[in-house]
Each structure stands twice: as structure tokens, then as C-alpha cells.
Amino acid sequence: MNPLKPFSFSPRQAFRVWQREVSVYKYVYKSTIVSNLMDPLIYLMALGFGLGAYVNRMQGLPYIQFIAPGLISSSIMTAATFETTINTFVRIHFDRVYEAMMATPVTVEDVVVGEMMWAVTRSTIYATVMLCVVTALGLTRSWYAIFVPFMGVLGGWMFATLGLTYTSQLKSIDQVNFYFTLFITPLFLFSGVFYPIDNLPQIVRMIAFLSPLYHLVEVIRPLVLGRLEFGVLIHLAWITGFVLIFTALPVNLLRKRLVK
């Protein structure tokens, strides 16, 4: 296949792909939304109340209040990641959903963009539900928090780009585990969700700067806690730059994988 072949993309057809996912989600959301949100909520309860009883204050905040915005951020990451790794792999290889779509006036480019839009939708839903829970627990301090769903869009887009890029290279579903154990879990633990990394050694901070989740946390925490400073714009720019540069990558890689 000629790599220079121009993209054949139609926003309307990508929307149709997105609509198909919405139709399926109507039948499965009840079983998935609870299990997917339980994870961050258990961390919030166990560490916030449990560890929080021993940790006096973190950056001048009760510990649970410190980690709540971090867990909103990580739920954005997991939502988009599950959707674009395991679910996408199943759609390609087991249910062969993409094959069915591509027999219609839908191109591979429409499929990939539609799937990204859907992963973004799920991230945004989870970010919003998590924000509501955190707010109900009295942990939100600022009206700026209403911008959190917007970060669900941008953060979801970023992790969808990463997930689809990885999935485009997968040979078997077992390889999905590597992505979680070698990439997602380290991000979860070393990106400032549970402790600030500002005071850690220089080398750790440099590595953290490469972490997409770190930048997401550093935007969402100031929004939820009302501590907006100039630095937030740098993190926002990092995320925006990332999606602008890398979005075309999974489109290209999946085209190579799916069009033979």
C-alpha cells in the first residue's frame, strides 16, 4: 500500500461509526460503568480515608482532597485506554466489526477517527461522573471544575491516540497486558496522582515530564482546587501539542494493518 496515498476521510461517516458505538453502549453501559468507576472510587476511599489517616497534609490539603483530582485524571486515562486497546482489538479480530463497516461507504480513516471520538466520549462521561462523586463528597473547591469534562475530551483524545497506536501493532490479545503493566500502571503511580513530584530528584521529574498523565493531573488538580497559575498553560500546551502531532499516527498504522 502506498504510504503517501491521501487520507479518505468523511466527518459524516466517522460520526456514523461513533453512532454505532453509542447504539451498542446503550446495551452494555449498566454493566460497564459501575465496574469501571469502582476502581478509582476504591482508591479514593482506601487511600483517602485509610492512608489519609496517617498522612497529615499534602500541599496543605487533606490527603483525600489531594488525590481526588488525580483519580479523576486517571479515570480519563483508563476509560480511553480500555476502549482503544482491548475493545478495539476485539472489534478488529474477534467480532470483525471494522470489516463489516468497511464493506459500507466507510473508509478505514473514518473507522479510526470514529473510534477515537467514541473513546473521547467515554473518557468525558467518566470524568464527569467522577467529578460529580468528588463534588458530592465535598472535595471540589472551585467553579473552575466545570472545565474538567473538557479535559476529559483532550485527555481522552491523547490516551486514545496512544492506545490505538499500540493496538495497531498487536499480534495477540495477551500482548495487551504489557501495555497495562509496563505503561499504564507506572503512569498511574508516578504521575503525581498520589504525591507531588516537585520535590523528587531531578531525574524523576524529567521522566515525569514525559508522562502524559502527569500533565493531565497538573491541569485537572488546579481546576478542581481553584489554584490556577501560569504553569497550567504549559501542561495544557503539552497535551494539545501531543494530540496535534500524533493523531495521524494510529490512522496511518491501522490503515496499514486493516487494508491489505
Next chain:
Amino acid sequence: MAAENSIVQARGLRKSFGTTEAVRGIDFDVKAGECFGFLGPNGAGKTTTMRMIGCVSPSTSGSLQVFGLDTQKSGRKIKQRLGVVPQEANLDEELPVEENLTVYARFFNIPSSVALDRAKQLLEFMELTEKRSARVSELSGGMRRRLLISRAMMNNPDLMILDEPTTGLDPQARHLVWDKLFELKRRGVTQIVTTHYMDEAEQLCNRLAIMDQGQIVENDTPQNLVQKHIGREVLEIRVSEKEKSHILSLNTELIKDHDSYRDLLILYSDDADQLLEVIKNTTINTDYTIVRRSGLEDVFLKLTGRRLNE
């Protein structure tokens, strides 16, 4: 430009995967309203050809036009008018039967009220109305295949391409599918079918292309193929090598052609009974003989060989 009435026109069509040549330069035309069949053993290049017609696999070289449009350039336009039934079911397992059709219709930008009406009609036509709210996982193999065909008809296609439409179905389900495909042909829907079942090819196809190792070895009506290569009847006889050459050296017009596999000698003839009489008049042992009518299977085996290709 495509010839008049030609729905599909292929000239020198090739497809390679790396160093493997799956399709090695084929020419064919499919005319409006006919059912055209690709018959061939596994790995002959049938499915690859279908995928190129369906605009999901770009050809390596040669030309392929569908509805007079280039498949490489006008995929979206062509696919808008195609109905594709894949070899293996790729239905939406999570969705109920009827929604499988309406969700699919959205990819063709069919308004939802129109899609719902059409889905109801098609489920009726395919005898699936009772199952409209069932999950796909509750359907039998035959029902899934009928649902796949219904789905491929949601956009009222001008051309349907069906890849082994009855593989894996029990005889009752096969006959029901054939019946529906015949009905579609009567309504004027052009069809392209791949199969390795001879009876299916004879039942459904007006014309056949027999494929082997990426090439079309013959292309004609089923009747002409049989008449041209085999004749009306077949005499099968199990004999020694010596007796084989004896029979073949008989000076008779009754042997049109022959084929040989281990101790089996297959004689193609327009009058096999009389040929058997001639052989009985010699010293050859005729204990193991069968006289039968010829069929497409004889043509197929003659042209593609009797040994396994795998």
C-alpha cells in the same frame, strides 16, 4: 469505459501479498441481472477477487471497474450500491437482530424511518420476523446467514457479492438460502457468488469462472462447461495400468476424453453404456465400473486436478 450492461469489468487484474501472487492477471465481465460464480478450490484467489470488487483490498495492477467506476478511486461511491455477504458472520453480537439492520443502514445514510420499514420487510422476506428482538448469539447458523443477507440488502444494492453463502449450513438451511437468492435474481439483483459446492454453482449461477492458483481456467455457462469438457456421461472403471493403456488404445469415438487417478480410469463419453459394452468385449475385468451422468464436479476436477492443493 465499461462495456454496455457490464456491472463489473476486470482486465489483467492482479493481487500480490508480498511475494505471494494470489490473483495472477484475470479478465472477466459480470452482466446486469445475472448470477456470476467463482468456483475453485481453497486458495484459488476467489475471496481475494471478491475483496477487490468490494473495494476493501486495492489491486496490485490491472483494471477493475464496478458500475463503470474505478475501484481504486471511487470506493465510497461503489460501496454505496453494493451488498456484501462475508464468508464468516460479522454481525453485531451485542445488538438485537433488528437493530443489526438499522445500525448498518446508518452507514449508508438511510433515514431511520426508512431503515426501520426496510428492516421489517427484509426480516419478513428472510423468515426472521419472530427473532427480531433476539440477540444474535441466540440465532442458529442458518438464521445468522439469512440475517447477513438481509443486512447486505438494507441499501437496496444493485450488486450483491456473496462469499460462500451456504458453507457450514445444514441441507434445509442451504435450500432456504438458495431459494431466497433465486428470488433476488428474479427481482433483477446482479449477484456474484463464490463457492466450492458444485450443486450450488449449478443451482445459482448463469455463468461460472473456474479459478485455480490465481487464474481463471474456464469461463462459461455450467451447461457449456459440462458439454465442452466432459460430454453427457461418465464411465468410471478400476483397472490395472496395463488395462488402462489397453482401453485407451481402443479405436473408438466413444471416448471423448479421459482422466486417471491411481487405479481409477475416468472416461468421458456421450454414451457410456455403449462404451462399457465395447470394453466388455475385450478381456478387461469390468467388475468395478460405474456409469453415471456427468456434472460440473467432473469439469472442476478435470480442470483443477484431483490432488489436494493444500
